[in-house]
Amino acid sequence: MLNIAVPLAFALVAAAFALSFWRLLIGPSTPDRILALDTLYINAIALLVLLGIHLSSALYFEAALLIALMGFVGTVALCKYLLRGDIIE
Amino acid sequence: MRRLLPHPLITLALTVVWLLLVNSADSGQIVLGLLLGWAIPLFTLRFWPDTPRIHRPLALLRFIVRVLGDIVTANLTVARLILGRPERLRPVFVSVPLALKSDLAISLLANTLCLTPGTVSSRLSLDRQYLLVHTLDTADPDELAATIKARYEAPLQEIFERC
Amino acid sequence: MLDILLSLLILAGAAFAFIGSLGLARLPDFYTRLHGPTKATTLGVGSLLVASAVYFSTRGEGISLHEVLVTLFLFITAPASAHLLSKAALHLQLRSLAPLPEAPETLPDPAAHSPRLLAGEGDD
Known part of the structure; x- marks a missing residue:
């Protein structure tokens, strides 16, 4: 059962990646692109967790945690830049 | 008491987060977690000027x-x-x-x-x-x-x- | 039995992640697009992480709960980044299907910021 569900989930997450990349390419505005990047990093966490289950290895957890932290900081920094034209005041 | 342990709730939360991070509940890790949960709020006190109160x-x-x-x-x-x-x-x-x-x-x-x-x-x-x-x-x-x-x-x- | 539960959680998580990105790709304006990733994708990743916690806890090497940390972190940060993104979009006056509210009277003055605002992200 699990060896059918996991590849299927991989396919779904890969499709999600493709859709977010599409939005990243066509924009049209800067916040749209930031939102696409935000979605991409959440999808990357999903992919890493799936990979951890697929390979029965807990090693991927730290990578997922780091991506979650860095992705959030990146989104906030970009939004601050749009709001104020400056990141660190 | 208030000077030594300014934010008991944050101390508790930090301890739990530490235990989740190392993914174990050994007594040594609990002590280390409590130590971190006590020290971090003390050193970041100026970022938390007022203590949130939970009434209910x-x-x-x-x-x-x-x-x-x-x-x-x-x-x-x-x-x-x-x-x-x-x-x-x-x-x-x-x-x-x-x-x-x-x-x-x-x-x-x-x-x-x-x-x-x-x-x-x-x-x-x-x-x-x-x-x-x-x-x-x-x-x-x-x-x-x-x-x-x-x-x-x-x-x-x-x-x-x-x- | 456990296999079925795990498969259901994994498929539901992946499906929600997919639907969130689908919303990002096909909805008409920025403010509606914001809803897909902040809600569906967060719940999708959340249920994948629950599946991972169940999977590693039942393999006989002790209970594994550190996935809860990522879930918790995502559920705290996703609203914050959504709020900031929509604030930035309002600041730039992006095209919207809903009638835009009037702009705030003046932009917040950085010099007027008191240090106590550092504690919360409610206003900045």
């Missing part, structure tokens, strides 16, 4: 359970709207008047609104009187504002602000 812990628990349930239903609603026809959406900006005063309660309300009923909180007015909320599909904006006030704001006010 049981009400907080009930609120969390309700929000978790609402997250699932709201997600099913949003999924249905995304899969449906985009032309049918009725997005609208709603300005919700706030009765909450404290920073923590307002942030919690904004966060809850982002996660639950098909809304994203967009802007807090400068005088903290109104929270601007964007909804994906609403027929009656006034009813939505009333629902938000009754379902989410009232419990938060009870938990954090009533003495």
Whole structure:
């Protein structure tokens, strides 16, 4: 059962990646692109967790945690830049 | 006591986070976690000038359970709207008047609104009187504002602000 | 039995992640697009992480709960980034299907910021 569900989930997450990349390419505005990047990093966490289950290895957890932290900081920094034209005041 | 342990709740939270991070509950890790949970609030004291007070812990628990349930239903609603026809959406900006005063309660309300009923909180007015909320599909904006006030704001006010 | 539960959680999580990105790709304006990733994708990743916690806890090497940490972190940060993104979009006056509210009277003055605002992200 699990060896059918996991590849299927991989396919779904890969499709999600493709859709977010599409939005990243066509924009049209800067916040749209930031939102696409935000979605991409959440999808990357999903992919890493799936990979951890697929390979029965807990090693991927730290990578997922780091991506979650860095992705959030990146989104906030970009939004601050749009709001104020400056990141660190 | 207050000088030595300024934020007991943060100490507890940091200990739990440490135990989750190392993924074990050995006695050594618990001691290390408690040590970190005690030292970090002490060294970052100037970033936490006022201690949040929880007046009704049981009400907080009930609120969390309700929000978790609402997250699932709201997600099913949003999924249905995304899969449906985009032309049918009725997005609208709603300005919700706030009765909450404290920073923590307002942030919690904004966060809850982002996660639950098909809304994203967009802007807090400068005088903290109104929270601007964007909804994906609403027929009656006034009813939505009333629902938000009754379902989410009232419990938060009870938990954090009533003495 | 456990296999079925795990498969259901994994498939539901992946499906929600997909629907969130679908919303990002096909909805008409920025403010509606914001709803897909903040809600559906967060719940999708949340249920994948629950599946992972159940999977590693039942393999006989002790209970594994550190996935809860990522879930908790995502559920706290997703609303914050959504709020900031929509604030930035309002600041730039992006095209919207819903009538835009009037702009705030004046932009917040950075010099007027008191240090106590550092504690919360409610206003900035």
